[in-house]
Amino acid sequence: MLLSVIRKNKSLEAKxxxxxxxxxxxxFMIYFMVAYWAAILLLLGVLLPPLFxxxxxxxxxxxxxxxxxxxxxxxxxxxxxxxxxxxxNEVKPYLLLPIKKKKLISTFLLQHGISSYNFFWFxxxxxxxxxxxxxxxxxxxxxxxxxxxxxxxxxxTYWFSLCKMLFxxxxxxxxxxxxFYLGLGAAEFLLKSHPISIFTMNFAEGYIQGNILTFILTxAAILLLxxxxxxxxxxxxxxxxxxxxxxKIKHVSEYKFLDRYGLVGxxxxxxxxxxxxxxxxxxxxxxxxxxMIAFSCALAFTDVYDGEAMQAFLFIYNFCILGLMTLxxxxxxxxxxxxxxxxxxxxxxxxxxxxxYIALLFLLIPFAVMMLPVTQDKVSILAPFAYMMLSGGFIFxxxxxxxxxNSRTLPLNANITKGNRSTSKMQQLISAGAFGLPIMxxxxxxxxxxxxxxxxxxxxxxxxxxxxxxxxxxxxxKRLMKRKxxxxxxxxxxx
Amino acid sequence: xxxxxxxxxxxxxxVAVNIDHYTIQSGDMLGLVGNNGAGKTxxxxxxxxxxxxxxxxxxxDDIDVSKNENWKEVTGAFIDDGFxxxxxxxxxxxxxxxxxxGITKDEVSERLTRFxxxxxxxxxxxxxxxxxxxxxxxxxxxxxxxxxxxxQVLILDEPFNFLDPTSQSVIKHELKAYHEETNATILxxxxxxxxxxxxxxxxxxxxxxHIIRDIQNNDGSAEKELEAYFNIEE
Numbered sequence: 001m002l003l004s005v006i007r008k009n010k011s012l013e014a015k016x017x018x019x020x021x022x023x024x025x026x027x028f029m030i031y032f033m034v035a036y037w038a039a040i041l042l043l044l045g046v047l048l049p050p051l052f053x054x055x056x057x058x059x060x061x062x063x064x065x066x067x068x069x070x071x072x073x074x075x076x077x078x079x080x081x082x083x084x085x086x087x088x089n090e091v092k093p094y095l096l097l098p099i100k101k102k103k104l105i106s107t108f109l110l111q112h113g114i115s116s117y118n119f120f121w122f123x124x125x126x127x128x129x130x131x132x133x134x135x136x137x138x139x140x141x142x143x144x145x146x147x148x149x150x151x152x153x154x155x156x157t158y159w160f161s162l163c164k165m166l167f168x169x170x171x172x173x174x175x176x177x178x179x180f181y182l183g184l185g186a187a188e189f190l191l192k193s194h195p196i197s198i199f200t201m202n203f204a205e206g207y208i209q210g211n212i213l214t215f216i217l218t219x220a221a222i223l224l225l226x227x228x229x230x231x232x233x234x235x236x237x238x239x240x241x242x243x244x245x246x247x248k249i250k251h252v253s254e255y256k257f258l259d260r261y262g263l264v265g266x267x268x269x270x271x272x273x274x275x276x277x278x279x280x281x282x283x284x285x286x287x288x289x290x291x292m293i294a295f296s297c298a299l300a301f302t303d304v305y306d307g308e309a310m311q312a313f314l315f316i317y318n319f320c321i322l323g324l325m326t327l328x329x330x331x332x333x334x335x336x337x338x339x340x341x342x343x344x345x346x347x348x349x350x351x352x353x354x355x356x357y358i359a360l361l362f363l364l365i366p367f368a369v370m371m372l373p374v375t376q377d378k379v380s381i382l383a384p385f386a387y388m389m390l391s392g393g394f395i396f397x398x399x400x401x402x403x404x405x406n407s408r409t410l411p412l413n414a415n416i417t418k419g420n421r422s423t424s425k426m427q428q429l430i431s432a433g434a435f436g437l438p439i440m441x442x443x444x445x446x447x448x449x450x451x452x453x454x455x456x457x458x459x460x461x462x463x464x465x466x467x468x469x470x471x472x473x474x475x476x477x478k479r480l481m482k483r484k485x486x487x488x489x490x491x492x493x494x495x
Numbered sequence: 496x497x498x499x500x501x502x503x504x505x506x507x508x509x510v511a512v513n514i515d516h517y518t519i520q521s522g523d524m525l526g527l528v529g530n531n532g533a534g535k536t537x538x539x540x541x542x543x544x545x546x547x548x549x550x551x552x553x554x555x556d557d558i559d560v561s562k563n564e565n566w567k568e569v570t571g572a573f574i575d576d577g578f579x580x581x582x583x584x585x586x587x588x589x590x591x592x593x594x595x596x597g598i599t600k601d602e603v604s605e606r607l608t609r610f611x612x613x614x615x616x617x618x619x620x621x622x623x624x625x626x627x628x629x630x631x632x633x634x635x636x637x638x639x640x641x642x643x644x645x646x647q648v649l650i651l652d653e654p655f656n657f658l659d660p661t662s663q664s665v666i667k668h669e670l671k672a673y674h675e676e677t678n679a680t681i682l683x684x685x686x687x688x689x690x691x692x693x694x695x696x697x698x699x700x701x702x703x704x705h706i707i708r709d710i711q712n713n714d715g716s717a718e719k720e721l722e723a724y725f726n727i728e729e
Contacts, residue, residue, distance in 0.1 A: 248622045248623055249624065250622075252622060263594060263595060266594040270583075273587070336577070336581070337577055339543075339545055339577035339578050340577065342545060343567060343570070343572055343578070344595050345565070345568055347595060412581070412582060485546065485547035488545060492577065495577070
């Protein structure tokens with residue numbers, strides 16, 4: 001009974017989400033992407049058997065597929081980060097109803113287990129099993145194999161739920177899945193016997209052969225994860241209800257150095273606090289920051305990307321990735337307090353400038369890191385200057401245009417993947433443009449004019465945008481103010 | 496002075512606000528009362544240019560609020576949490592508002608002293624972000640934030656909501672004193688008839704978006720009329 005009510009409510013929630021309901025483009029994109037991936041999986045399910053036979057004639061294709069099961073489970077885990085909300089976020093609205101918490105948490109956990117998403121990989125496994133397993137084990141073997149795969153996906157659901165729940169409690173819990181998968185990777189690749197792939201191959205064969213112990217072990221793992229999820233969830237809920245958490249902050253940062261920049265400095269301070277004090281903004285920022293550092297390190301310390309095209313790709317995104325991750329959402333977090341901002345004169349204009357200056361400041365990090373390959377003569381000294389200017393001028397100017405069109409509030413502290421995430425058509429186009437244009441521009445300039453001339457042109461374009469930033473930011477501000485009523489209504493509707 | 500001219504706001508079929516003409520003189524303290532859905536908050540949002548009027552306009556000191564932003568310099572408002580930057584501490588929030596209104600940090604501290612009774616040692620120095628305060632304390636922070644720049648036009652939506660009786664009384668006295676000191680134009684909406692009658696010399700009764708009565712409230716004379724309208728029986 002409770003389960004069917006929850007399932008019905010979840011379906012209504014998805015249908016009536018204002019961000020989804022009013023955005024036909026987002027709706028179309030979601031259905032399109034699901035159909036696209038289903039088609040890809042179907043294709044893989046059909047193409048992989050002959051490919052595996054060719055690669056390793058001594059083995060059956062399902063042996064090879066089963067050796068790679070851990071990769072599929074890892075891919076499934078990563079995909080869930082985009083689709084599966086944390087249970088704690090879902091349980092909250094039901095807490096005050098006269099339902100036992102034990103029953104409530106268990107029902108939500110069960111709902112995740114029986115979710116139709118757990119069948120998504122069947123688009124690949126059904127044709128694959130049909131081609132490779134039936135001829136040896138008949139339909140019974142195929143059915144048992146698919147049952148086993150489904151159980152593994154259910155197990156992955158609970159593993160992911162646990163990781164996400166803990167991560168929501170403290171970002172450092174991200175180390176749990178990282179260390180787990182690193183451990184598996186180390187065992188697989190450092191030991192000559194490749195124990196992980198051998199284990200998954202034998203284990204999955206147990207499904208096909210109907211080995212009861214294999215099923216019992218899988219179900220036991222599911223039950224164990226279900227129980228751990230339940231215990232952790234219950235503790236988190238009780239902590240939250242009884243407000244066990246100390247809400248006092250230990251140190252109130254003042255960023256006094258910004259005092260000298262007047263009102264813009266005040267908004268820069270606000271921007272820094274937005275990024276550092278809110279879970280969603282912080283996660284988004286640090287994801288961009290870590291990718292930027294990873295790109296920088298790859299450039300500075302490895303020779304892997306010495307090819308010119310890959311080098312240009314890494315150089316450009318090294319500079320603009322953080323801006324792509326943050327400026328693309330301009331105004332979405334501000335939607336939470338847009339009324340307060342709009343009731344002050346020109347506050348949005350100064351806010352936009354502050355955001356731009358903060359993004360520019362962070363460009364100094366990849367610039368400093370890029371000095372390493374410069375000193376090693378891997379790249380011209382012009383490259384870091386050209387790419388920094390191109391990012392700070394041209395790309396950031398493009399990204400800030402999203403401020404005009406972003407009209408959906410992003411929750412400051414809910415999970416980044418939960419609710420209200422869909423974006424406007426224009427925002428998607430601008431972000432896609434900002435992501436694709438720089439590399440296209442770089443290639444188009446380098447081909448006819450040569451690499452050094454391309455650097456100079458990029459430097460000049462970027463510099464022009466940086467020098468004129470007040471004008472184009474003012475232009476963004478004026479266009480935003482023309483759309484303000486529409487945007488404000490949407491911000492309120494999605495708050 | 497605030498002037499409302501042929502103001503109409505519709506949400507689909509529903510007409511939320513429909514006011515032909517209404518003037519609030521400088522220095523007036525107006526209470527806006529009406530049942531849920533009468534259009535009080537919508538009217539405030541229109542007056543603050545947070546909603547687009549379908550027809551007509553609101554003028555603050557002869558400035559059409561939708562055409563020019565200069566009225567923002569003399570206006571303070573608090574409607575709901577959408578005015579609060581919840582990831583700041585109250586001190587940071589007040590400093591931020593002070594800065595954008597051109598008030599120094601020291602001046603902000605000095606201005607906050609008049610609200611000490613209202614804050615009741617529960618707001619300043621707590622090392623807590625606004626989002627972690629109770630609804631009542633958030634309400635106080637919002638109201639103080641709106642009054643910090645000593646606005647000539649003050650708009651408060653349901654200022655007594657979430658507050659304990661003592662704080663309601665303090666707010667009432669604070670608003671009265673502020674009005675006497677500054678002769679500011681103050682607009683307050685409230686479901687609390689007693690408080691509204693106590694502090695507002697003029698009361699507008701709103702029903703289905705129309706101002707159906709404009710009551711001069713001399714020495715609490717509006718109370719009976721409002722009680723009759725809202726059908727409050729002993």
